[in-house]
Amino acid sequence: MNPKIDSKITDSEWEVMRVVWAQDKVTSKEIIEVLQQKKDWKPATTKTFIGRLVKKGMLHTETEGKRYIYSANLNESKFIKGILDETFDNICGKEVGNTIVSLISKATLSFKDIEKMEKALEMKKKDAVEEVPCTCVPGQCKCKDHNCSSGH
Numbered sequence: 001m002n003p004k005i006d007s008k009i010t011d012s013e014w015e016v017m018r019v020v021w022a023q024d025k026v027t028s029k030e031i032i033e034v035l036q037q038k039k040d041w042k043p044a045t046t047k048t049f050i051g052r053l054v055k056k057g058m059l060h061t062e063t064e065g066k067r068y069i070y071s072a073n074l075n076e077s078k079f080i081k082g083i084l085d086e087t088f089d090n091i092c093g094k095e096v097g098n099t100i101v102s103l104i105s106k107a108t109l110s111f112k113d114i115e116k117m118e119k120a121l122e123m124k125k126k127d128a129v130e131e132v133p134c135t136c137v138p139g140q141c142k143c144k145d146h147n148c149s150s151g152h
């Protein structure tokens with residue numbers, strides 16, 4: 001995989017990536033069609049975003065005759081995982097549990113999903129700690145001023 005991928009993309013670029021991920025290999029015409037319907041974007045707008053994604057290394061380009069064919073250099077699940085990891089890296093360790101609970105509460109889940117979570121939680125019990133430490137830099141979270149362990 002290309003080590004020079006810049007996966008920091010805008011919401012608009014994300015829209016383009018979703019089309020590419022859904023279809024593996026696409027032409028700009030196909031991307032334009034989907035996003036014209038969904039976002040009412042003009043072809044030039046979509047082409048601008050495609051160009052930026054190529055520059056960032058997110059899209060791979062190959063030519064087929066006169067046509068450009070685009071494919072993703074980073075797959076969707078790796079991309080999502082990267083975003084989630086980055087988000088959780090910015091949350092105080094003490095707040096991670098609450099954040100996950102609120103994600104679960106909002107999500108629509110199947111019995112199968114819940115079964116998987118129950119198994120994951122059962123495993124987690126084995127290395128659970130009495131209290132999750134705050135590893136934040138002073139001034140970047142409230143743990144240092146307030147007593148988080150007393151719950152809030």
Ligand SMILES: [Zn+2]
Nearest residue numbers: 092134136141
């Ligand atoms: Zn903290």
